[in-house]
Amino acid sequence: MPKIYECLKAHSQITALQALDDNTVTISTKLHSIRIFDADDCQNKKTLSIAQLNHRTTAVAFHPSENICAIANGIQIYIVSLTNKSLLQTIYTDNGTVTALHFIPDMPYIVSATNEGRVMLYRHDTQREIARLISFKHHYINAFAFHRNYMACSGYGGYVSIIHLQSHRQIKKLCVSKVAVGALCFINEQTLMLGSHDGTLYVQKLHKDEKNFSLHMPFGAIKNIIYFPRTDFALVSGKSKSISLVNIKSKKLVSPKYLSFGHEVDTMILTPKKKLVVALKNQQLYTVTFADADELKMCILRKDIVEAFNIIDADPRLQGTKEHKKVETFYQKLYAKAFSHLINSNKNELKKILHILQQINSKTDDIMLLFKAHKNYASFEHFYRDKKYALAYKLSEKFAPLQHTSVYKKMEADFKKSYVFAQKQILIGNLDRAKELLLPYITILSKRPLINLLLRQNEDFLLFLKALQYKEYRTIDRLISKNEVFKDIPGYYELQKSQEILLQNIKDTINSANVEKALRQIKSTQLFTCNKNILQELYEYAQSVQKFLSYYANNDFKRCYELIDSDTRLQNLEITKLLEKHWQKLMNECEIHALNGDIQQIKKRLGELIYTHSRKQRTGNLLRLSFYTQIKQLINTDKFKSAENIIYSYIDIFGIDKEIRIIMNSYETYSTKKLAITHEQGKKRSRDSWFDSQIL
Numbered sequence: 001m002p003k004i005y006e007c008l009k010a011h012s013q014i015t016a017l018q019a020l021d022d023n024t025v026t027i028s029t030k031l032h033s034i035r036i037f038d039a040d041d042c043q044n045k046k047t048l049s050i051a052q053l054n055h056r057t058t059a060v061a062f063h064p065s066e067n068i069c070a071i072a073n074g075i076q077i078y079i080v081s082l083t084n085k086s087l088l089q090t091i092y093t094d095n096g097t098v099t100a101l102h103f104i105p106d107m108p109y110i111v112s113a114t115n116e117g118r119v120m121l122y123r124h125d126t127q128r129e130i131a132r133l134i135s136f137k138h139h140y141i142n143a144f145a146f147h148r149n150y151m152a153c154s155g156y157g158g159y160v161s162i163i164h165l166q167s168h169r170q171i172k173k174l175c176v177s178k179v180a181v182g183a184l185c186f187i188n189e190q191t192l193m194l195g196s197h198d199g200t201l202y203v204q205k206l207h208k209d210e211k212n213f214s215l216h217m218p219f220g221a222i223k224n225i226i227y228f229p230r231t232d233f234a235l236v237s238g239k240s241k242s243i244s245l246v247n248i249k250s251k252k253l254v255s256p257k258y259l260s261f262g263h264e265v266d267t268m269i270l271t272p273k274k275k276l277v278v279a280l281k282n283q284q285l286y287t288v289t290f291a292d293a294d295e296l297k298m299c300i301l302r303k304d305i306v307e308a309f310n311i312i313d314a315d316p317r318l319q320g321t322k323e324h325k326k327v328e329t330f331y332q333k334l335y336a337k338a339f340s341h342l343i344n345s346n347k348n349e350l351k352k353i354l355h356i357l358q359q360i361n362s363k364t365d366d367i368m369l370l371f372k373a374h375k376n377y378a379s380f381e382h383f384y385r386d387k388k389y390a391l392a393y394k395l396s397e398k399f400a401p402l403q404h405t406s407v408y409k410k411m412e413a414d415f416k417k418s419y420v421f422a423q424k425q426i427l428i429g430n431l432d433r434a435k436e437l438l439l440p441y442i443t444i445l446s447k448r449p450l451i452n453l454l455l456r457q458n459e460d461f462l463l464f465l466k467a468l469q470y471k472e473y474r475t476i477d478r479l480i481s482k483n484e485v486f487k488d489i490p491g492y493y494e495l496q497k498s499q500e501i502l503l504q505n506i507k508d509t510i511n512s513a514n515v516e517k518a519l520r521q522i523k524s525t526q527l528f529t530c531n532k533n534i535l536q537e538l539y540e541y542a543q544s545v546q547k548f549l550s551y552y553a554n555n556d557f558k559r560c561y562e563l564i565d566s567d568t569r570l571q572n573l574e575i576t577k578l579l580e581k582h583w584q585k586l587m588n589e590c591e592i593h594a595l596n597g598d599i600q601q602i603k604k605r606l607g608e609l610i611y612t613h614s615r616k617q618r619t620g621n622l623l624r625l626s627f628y629t630q631i632k633q634l635i636n637t638d639k640f641k642s643a644e645n646i647i648y649s650y651i652d653i654f655g656i657d658k659e660i661r662i663i664m665n666s667y668e669t670y671s672t673k674k675l676a677i678t679h680e681q682g683k684k685r686s687r688d689s690w691f692d693s694q695i696l
Contacts, residue, residue: 001314002259002276002290007042008035010283016060017279019271026069026082027279028053028060034069036082039271042287050085052078061101061110063124070110070124072098077112079124091127094662095120102144104151104165111151113141119153121168121621128595128629131168131621132659134161147186149580154181160194162206166583167565168617176202176212185225185234187248189568193234195222201236203248207568217244218256226270233317235276237265243278245316254316259288291315296323305330306359313362335366336404342374343405373399384411390443397446415441419450423465426454450488461486468492473499477532506538511572515546541569548573558612565614587618594622597630616691623690624654631663640671647675653693655685 012031019025020036024045028034034053036046052071053060059072068088071078074097079089096116103110103124110124117136122129136155145152150171151163158177161170176194183195187203194202199220204212219240226235232249235258243265245258263280270276276288291311296318299308308327312318334353341350357367376395380402383392392411396402418437425434435455441447453461460479464486467475476495480486502525509518522539544567551559552575560579563570570576586605593601602622603610610619627650634643647667650660656677664675 002288004259004261005042005287005289007277007285007287008037008044010035010279010285012283014266014279014283014285015057016062017267017269017277018062018064019269019277020062021065021272023271023273025269025271025277026062027285028057028062028069028071029283030057031055034082039273039275039277039287042285046082048082048085050080052080052087059098059101059112061103063103064105066103068124070101070103072101072112074098077101077110077122079110089124089127091122091124091129093120093129095132095658100141100144102146104146107165111144113144113153115140117141117155119163123591123595126595128625129659130591130594130625131618133163133168134170136161142180142182143184145184145186145192147189150186150189152184152186152192154184154194156180158196160184160192162192164565166580166587166618167615168621169565169614170617172206174204176204176214183222183225183236185227187227187234189571191248193225193227193248195225195236195238197221199238201225201246203251213251215246215251215253217253218242219244224265224268226268226276228270228274228317231317232320235259235268237268240264243268247316249320258316261286291318293318293321293323296321296327300326300330303330305334306356309360309362331360331363332404335370335401339370339373339401339404342370343377369399370401373401377402377405380405381407387440389415389440390445393444393446415447419454422454423469426462427465427469431455464489468495474532503534503538506535507541510538510542510545513545513549513573513575515542515549518542519546541567544570545573549575552579558608561609561612562614583615587622590622591625594625595629597626597633599623599626599630602626611691613691616688620654620688620690624650624659627654628659628663631667635663635667635670638670640667640673643667643671644673644675648681651677651681653690655689656682657687 010027010029012029014027015030016028017025019039023039024036025039026034026036034048034050035044037044050071052073056073057071058074061070063069067082069080069082071080075093077091077093077098078087079091080086081088093112095118096114098112099115100113101110108123108125109130110122111133112120112122114120117140119133119141120129121131121133134153136159140156142154142156149165151165152160154160158175158179158181160174160181162172163169164171177196177200179197181194181196185193187193190205190207192204192206194204196202197220199217199222201215201217201222202212203214217236217238219238221239222236224237228234232247234246234248235243236246237243241261241264242257243259244253245255246252247254261278261280263282263284266279266281268276268278274290274292278286278288291314295311296308299305299311300323305327312324312327318324334356338350338353338357341353354367357363376399380392380395383395384407389411396408402408418441422434422437425437438451438455442451460483463475464479466472467479468489486492506518506521506525509521519542522535522542525535544563548560548563548570551563557579561583564576564579586609590602590605593605606619612619627646631643631646631650634646644667647660647664654660668674
């Protein structure tokens with residue numbers, strides 16, 4: 001099992017727990033300080049008493065790499081250095097009490113959530129608000145999750161929104177739960193895990209038309225979900241003293257009490273070195289270490305099968321991995337050797353192998369079966385020689401070690417040879433000869449379904465045999481969909497494997513942007529594939545790439561970005577990655593212009609990209625920010641008439657939102673003049689209505 005080590009004990013409620021990139025862990029407490037400790041040995045590296053961290057604190061976040069933290073006290077956010085405790089920035093907010101904060105890695109942004117249901121984006125290197133990402137009608141944000149360019153957040157009532165951070169576009173809105181969702185976790189860009197207050201874990205596919213599923217946890221109020229990268233497993237905790245282990249691929253709760261503690265689990269994080277840090281409700285911290293695939297690799301290299309199985313048996317996460325399969329293959333070869341030595345009375349060699357096998361606790365039954373199989377080996381050989389195949393197969397099914405013998409392999413080869421020859425006889429109309437060939441196998445339970453299909457000359461089956469013989473893939477595909485048992489017919493597996501390789505080659509060709517070659521491959525393959533649906537998807541993907549490359553060649557970048565946003569498969573292209581880097585560079589430059597209130601420079605820098613439909617949320621936020629900045633600058637310099645004109649222009653373009661109302665109140669206070677807002681101007685508009693404005 002994973003090893004649990006007692007770590008630090010906090011003196012008051014833990015308000016934030018964050019793993020940093022340098023393998024340290026940072027915590028903040030409600031009434032005391034910030035502590036930074038080493039994840040490996042729990043040695044305290046630094047304790048910081050920061051004035052802004054006090055009983056009024058409503059949210060805390062730590063940057064994973066920049067040695068800074070954010071502390072919210074109601075409506076103010078303080079950016080503080082963890083090096084010398086200096087106050088770097090103070091951000092004043094106007095959207096309610098800040099209840100959660102999160103730094104976005106590799107970007108100069110911090111996201112905040114408020115008790116008014118607003119998710120706001122700020123630059124932590126300035127004092128400025130950049131954008132409102134989303135507003136929840138029912139207030140209160142319960143959870144955040146981030147993955148590359150995506151952010152997910154959950155509001156009251158089970159609503160979850162997924163935002164694309166490059167475009168600020170809401171790409172998906174979910175409502176799978178009728179109660180609050182308290183935990184979110186991305187598996188990848190296509191899959192999101194959600195944990196609800198009633199203890200239901202949901203796994204949702206975001207882009208593909210695949211079936212979603214849910215699991216009921218052995219506790220309620222799910223608070224934390226942690227996914228182990230590049231595996232099928234996730235940890236889930238809630239109102240319980242235990243942490244559960246879930247297998248996403250098999251859709252099963254593997255272990256309800258995978259990790260257990262003396263008090264209720266409060267929060268947990270995974271460090272860059274894959275060490276788990278768990279904080280309990282009683283403020284005690286623990287670290288948990290896990291065996292990993294690298295340890296199994298080392299065991300395989302050393303041929304230490306005993307230690308390999310000790311590791312696998314102790315941790316269900318490793319079961320089913322490619323390393324586990326290699327260990328099992330090695331074990332089967334060793335097991336087969338043991339049986340061979342037993343048959344041939346090689347006592348010394350047998351003793352050496354048995355000494356190893358006896359140390360594998362999970363395989364003790366196999367050793368007993370080895371000797372039972374040996375007692376029946378003579379009978380097995382006798383049945384085979386006398387062509388009493390039914391009895392021979394029955395013995396081999398009861399005593400599995402017999403299947404490792406050359407006799408069994410010869411018997412299987414004989415059946416396959418007879419079956420294939422019988423197929424040919426059926427195809428030429430020689431039923432009697434086919435019956436004669438398969439008569440010795442007709443009483444074998446495991447072979448009977450295939451034999452009956454052949455001898456009864458089932459119409460579909462005969463069509464399938466002909467299709468298999470002449471590689472008529474469409475016919476094969478149609479018949480397989482009607483008769484699953486056809487998949488067991490000799491020759492089908494090899495055919496299917498070759499098809500998978502062929503289709504993967506086409507996909508790789510498309511991803512390398514060699515569309516003409518891919519289309520030729522698809523054309524030559526369409527008559528020779530069992531996977532017409534996948535081939536159709538590849539064809540559509542190739543067409544999408546072809547259209548994208550055409551736009552790119554014609555410098556029509558607006559359409560390039562719109563196509564990227566509508567077809568997520570294009571993210572695999574190197575050109576897409578370059579365009580996204582260019583977009584981020586543009587946005588950084590335009591943000592500087594917006595913070596200076598320079599609308600004209602934004603329009604000049606973006607050009608036609610300002611009207612990229614799929615990214616209108618991001619460009620709209622930039623334009624709003626530039627208006628806000630310009631109006632505030634004019635008010636601060638007592639240029640009230642100019643400020644008034646721009647306020648009216650803003651309302652004509654964007655309508656009236658909360659941000660402009662605050663600025664309008666400020667204008668009226670300092671200018672002592674009431675703004676004249678018409679009924680038409682006061683009407684509520686959508687956030688994207690500016691896109692159709694003629695004024696810009």
